[in-house]
Amino acid sequence: MKNLFLLLIGTLTVLFSCREAGTDENETISKNTLVSYDLYVAGNDENSNASYWKNNIKTVLSSGTGCTATKVSVDNNDVYVEGFKQDPSTYTFKHYYWKNNVRYDIEQQLGLQSSDDFRLKDMTFKNGDVYIVGNIKNPASTSVNDMYQLCYWKNGNKTVLHNHNAGTLSSDSDIEIINNDLYITATKNYNSGNYDAGYYKNGTYYFLSNTKNFFKFLRDASGIYLIARHRQTGALEQYNLSANTYTAFPSNINPVDFRNLEWDNGNKYYVLPQYYYKNATQYNLVSTGNQFMFCDDFKVLDDNIYKILHKDNSGIDYKVYINDVEVLTTTNTGNQNGRFRSLTVIPN
Numbered sequence: 001m002k003n004l005f006l007l008l009i010g011t012l013t014v015l016f017s018c019r020e021a022g023t024d025e026n027e028t029i030s031k032n033t034l035v036s037y038d039l040y041v042a043g044n045d046e047n048s049n050a051s052y053w054k055n056n057i058k059t060v061l062s063s064g065t066g067c068t069a070t071k072v073s074v075d076n077n078d079v080y081v082e083g084f085k086q087d088p089s090t091y092t093f094k095h096y097y098w099k100n101n102v103r104y105d106i107e108q109q110l111g112l113q114s115s116d117d118f119r120l121k122d123m124t125f126k127n128g129d130v131y132i133v134g135n136i137k138n139p140a141s142t143s144v145n146d147m148y149q150l151c152y153w154k155n156g157n158k159t160v161l162h163n164h165n166a167g168t169l170s171s172d173s174d175i176e177i178i179n180n181d182l183y184i185t186a187t188k189n190y191n192s193g194n195y196d197a198g199y200y201k202n203g204t205y206y207f208l209s210n211t212k213n214f215f216k217f218l219r220d221a222s223g224i225y226l227i228a229r230h231r232q233t234g235a236l237e238q239y240n241l242s243a244n245t246y247t248a249f250p251s252n253i254n255p256v257d258f259r260n261l262e263w264d265n266g267n268k269y270y271v272l273p274q275y276y277y278k279n280a281t282q283y284n285l286v287s288t289g290n291q292f293m294f295c296d297d298f299k300v301l302d303d304n305i306y307k308i309l310h311k312d313n314s315g316i317d318y319k320v321y322i323n324d325v326e327v328l329t330t331t332n333t334g335n336q337n338g339r340f341r342s343l344t345v346i347p348n
Helices: none
Strands: 004-008 011-015 026-029 035-044 049-054 057-065 068-075 078-086 093-099 102-105 119-126 129-137 148-154 157-164 175-178 181-189 195-201 204-209 212-220 223-230 236-240 245-248 260-264 267-271 275-278 281-284 294-301 304-312 316-322 325-329 339-347
Touching: 035 078, 035 304, 035 316, 049 068, 049 078, 057 078, 057 093, 057 102, 068 119, 078 119, 093 119, 119 175, 129 175, 148 181, 157 181, 175 212, 181 212, 195 212, 204 212, 204 223, 212 236, 212 260, 260 294, 267 294, 294 339, 304 339, 316 339
Parallel strands: 068 339
Antiparallel strands: 004 011, 004 035, 011 026, 035 049, 035 068, 035 339, 049 057, 068 078, 078 093, 093 102, 119 129, 129 148, 148 157, 175 181, 181 195, 195 204, 212 223, 223 236, 236 245, 260 267, 267 275, 275 281, 294 304, 304 316, 316 325
């Protein structure tokens, strides 16, 4: 079965299996760039197997039965899928990732025991290296103020960033490799709720605020940015790391509904549960009357929009769209429902 996603001059031609996608063999959309793209989607198939799809071709992940695939990424042609498995009796989680369909136990790779109380925050992959950030119990704790450690691991080698108390266990820690530098967002809690938030660059901490949380790095030609949210008001801002300046989000972006921000070719896409803004203009996620209106993931590359949407009814169904053309849908049988969770797009 051949599945090919081509962006041609003036036309995006999407070729895929009618049986898998449920649409005609050829769909066309006006676009401008002569490039070919690979679309990867992570999730679970109708048999609850952790899986990923490359241009609609499904790969069931090895030892993935009962696991949940949460994110897919590609580095130097290696395909990485992140996931977990929950123990229904203890509600504890085991964390895994797959590299080219070989499963790795994260806690085992990091040499952790159940007593370490590991809390995975984020991970990324670069040039074959595996970077993981998370919290573990401090083995030399002296008080409630240093009960945990925020750490990162590069290929299993641990670096402790700081000690903190339990108050920041739920805070985000985005990890990114940008221009060969390692960036990690962090929130510290010294005592009495005195939060200290900022980021690490190659292990050096940069304090930014006592009143805001920082939860995602972004970059474009103008520099590197962080998304900031005020703890009390919920107000959203973009922080420029180089200029040390904040820019408020547009007033029409409801902070409560905000889900994601994508930058592409000078445009900013603000994603909310049922619609998005391209700069200041609002767009529906789907055409009027379409039941698939709740967004699970949203990416933009070279002015083309890729998204995962679902609907709520007697079951939950998922679809993947490219510029409003449906290219992949879950196959549901009886009480078994497939699910798509994340996608990524790679020029080839």
